[in-house]
Amino acid sequence: MATPRKRRLPRGTLDRDTIVAASLRLLDEKGMRGFSMPALGRELGADPSAVYRHFASKDELVLAITDALIAEQDVPSLRGSCWIESLILIARHTWELGGRRPGAMALTASRTAAMPGTFAAADHIIGVFREGGFDADDAGRMYRSFVDFMLATAQQRAALLDLDPEALELDLSNEAAFRSADPRRYPNLGAAAETVATRTWTESFELGLAMLITGIEAMAPKPCRGHTHSVRPLA
Amino acid sequence: MATPRKRRLPRGTLDRDTIVAASLRLLDEKGMRGFSMPALGRELGADPSAVYRHFASKDELVLAITDALIAEQDVPSLRGSCWIESLILIARHTWELGGRRPGAMALTASRTAAMPGTFAAADHIIGVFREGGFDADDAGRMYRSFVDFMLATAQQRAALLDLDPEALELDLSNEAAFRSADPRRYPNLGAAAETVATRTWTESFELGLAMLITGIEAMAPKPCRGHTHSVRPLA
DNA sequence: AAACCGTTGTCAATGCCTTGGACTAAGGTG
DNA sequence: CACCTTAGTCCAAGGCATTGACAACGGTTT
DSSP: OOOOSOOOOOGGGOOHHHHHHHHHHHHHHHTGGGOOHHHHHHHHTSOGGGGGGTOSSHHHHHHHHHHHHHHHHOGGGOOOSSHHHHHHHHHHHHHHHHHHOHHHHHHHTTOOOOSHHHHHHHHHHHHHHHHTTOOHHHHHHHHHHHHHHHHHHHHHHHHHHTSOHHHHHHHHHHHHGGGGSOTTTOHHHHHHHHHHHHOOHHHHHHHHHHHHHHHHHHHOSSOOTTOOOOOOSOO | OOOOSOOOOOGGGOOHHHHHHHHHHHHHHHTGGGOOHHHHHHHHTSOGGGGGGTOSSHHHHHHHHHHHHHHHHOGGGOOOSSHHHHHHHHHHHHHHHHHHOHHHHHHHTTOOOOSHHHHHHHHHHHHHHHHTTOOHHHHHHHHHHHHHHHHHHHHHHHHHHTSOHHHHHHHHHHHHGGGGSOTTTOHHHHHHHHHHHHOOHHHHHHHHHHHHHHHHHHHOSSOOTTOOOOOOSOO
């Protein structure tokens, strides 16, 4: 190609935002394994070490990516016909994000970022619980448990999807291998083998969500009015 | 000091079991970050590359560690006074494992291993759900969702605990920083700030578990007889 | 306009890491 | 006792994050 190889970048080209954006692009394309400083440098058309002029460490960059990703989701816009529906929407949205962008999800989901995007999302979710009649403290408690559940499950799948194809293959065949467990030694597993081996992650998530929502409703001071309640406990 | 530096190991010293055991020791001592082939070699008193005579890759070793860790937990021995209590016991045991041995948990929790230890644990848990009156298929479904929840939440905390002290510090101070969010812009967060910033992981886990258990009970064909039911929904 | 200077991009080096290939000693088999 | 497979060892290749020295850029001062 015509690139003269080594032109120095003009001064203001790099800043925290462009670097974070490039990181997200890179994570979407190459996954977490492909997210290295050399690769990021290539994505930016800059020297890898240039990033260190804007972030003290890779870890600090990860925290910034975390907040950007949360902000991008625009959680406050997710509102259902009642508060329970809102929770379901938020949970499904998060889950789906992990399926669509496993690299970004796997990298960020276990980090907390005390930044605007995170605050806005937290505020909204706490507000949703307050709609259910929880007082502020209880809403805060519910928020943390609910978010932990969402992020943890979504991240777990994301981490799996982010594995290199070879390891992923191995993991999937492992799951299928549940079918081959000796039904004499493992009678319960034997009886359920087909179901366990066949079920998709999303079915499993939906059931978990259904349990959780049922639990939340049972604890809620106010019921959810006019809910359509799209969770189906068991298939 | 007195080690003559380069004595070659006798022939049968290394095998899959000793390597897995050394790996677990290493993970407990140094965490996931300290779990490298050179370190494993040192732990074994062998050359790092010797491991490759017994495992095709580091990833294959990780899967073997996964199963060993599961087997070590002896899940089938966890039985409460009724099936719901058994579930609570299993969940708490898993959670506690992630707190005690974060390195091992963080490394393994998102991998499936089609091996004996895993089969035995799966069989037991499916059996517990059948005690609740679920048919084999539904028990299989519940099993997957329940296990996903447990492992995901336990692993998430483990991953955090496994961070290097510096990054962990940053994350914790970030959590505390929720207190400093502008209550004008984030009213709900402001009202619950103290609770959100103060709550411990375990309190959050317990509440999540309470929701889940409530949901499970609501779906169960048979109630739990004589349960003491140690989950407390809200503090 | 020339000299100055802090900022930001580049380069090279360090010290980790996984993995694979060539080498070699050990111990069982004929 | 010679032989040969196996299992440990050594070393090199290529990747990674991070850092310190250097250099160009652009704004400021005189």
